[in-house]
């Protein structure tokens with residue numbers, strides 16, 4: 707599913723922020739990606755959604771080396787990936803109903819499927835009464851839940867969630883984790899980046915831990 711071999715990452719003119727990164731995410735797995743602020747969690751996820759190339763080493767995604775992929779191959783791969791961005795990245799000038807519907811529209815889903823499925827999921831994340839609201843009128847935690855609904859609605863093969871519970875209380879964080887677990891049971895690979903130790907302790911999944919630019923795997 708995902709394989710990193712001797713990967714090094716450095717942003718322009720800087721020393722590497724990650725080096726000697728080796729790990730594999732096997733199909734049907736659930737991982738936490740841990741490490742303190744600035745450790746490189748978001749950077750590692752960026753490589754998994756093809757927004758950042760490694761400076762050295764090799765990254766394979768869905769069995770393919772990401773180096774040299776053609777543009778249409780990148781866009782086909784991205785269609786299989788659901789992403790919850792740390793900063794949400796909702797589209798500001800459309801309603802949350804339309805934000806969440808986007809991945810289904812990209813897949814050409816039928817209108818009646820969209821009309822049923824989007825409110826169902828928004829209801830599940832506690833926003834069923836806000837269908838026509840625009841993102842700017844929502845709190846941070848509410849926007850985060852919209853971002854999660856949008857990332858999962860098309861049942862991606864790989865779900866990458868960057869601090870998906872950073873803006874919600876413990877009870878809601880647990881509920882959102884149950885949603886990820888449900889997807890995992892249905893066949894989605896899940897990677898949750900977090901610095902929330904409680905979340906990691908409460909759910910028993912392997913942890914990829916970034917410490918001082920290197921990865922320590924804890925099963």
Ligand SMILES: Nc1ncnc2c1ncn2[C@@H]1O[C@H](COP(=O)(O)OP(=O)(O)OP(=O)(O)O)[C@@H](O)[C@H]1O
Pocket residue numbers: 717718723741742743744745746747748749750792901
């Ligand atoms: N576009 C960029 N250009 C230059 N440096 C960057 C860029 N993005 C991230 N960095 C640097 O890379 C390091 C890792 O950042 P990253 O965002 O991956 O960390 P993180 O583990 O996700 O942190 P947080 O928990 O705060 O989200 C940081 O030192 C950051 O300043």
Ligand SMILES: [Mg+2]
Pocket residue numbers: 747748749792868
């Ligand atoms: Mg981050």
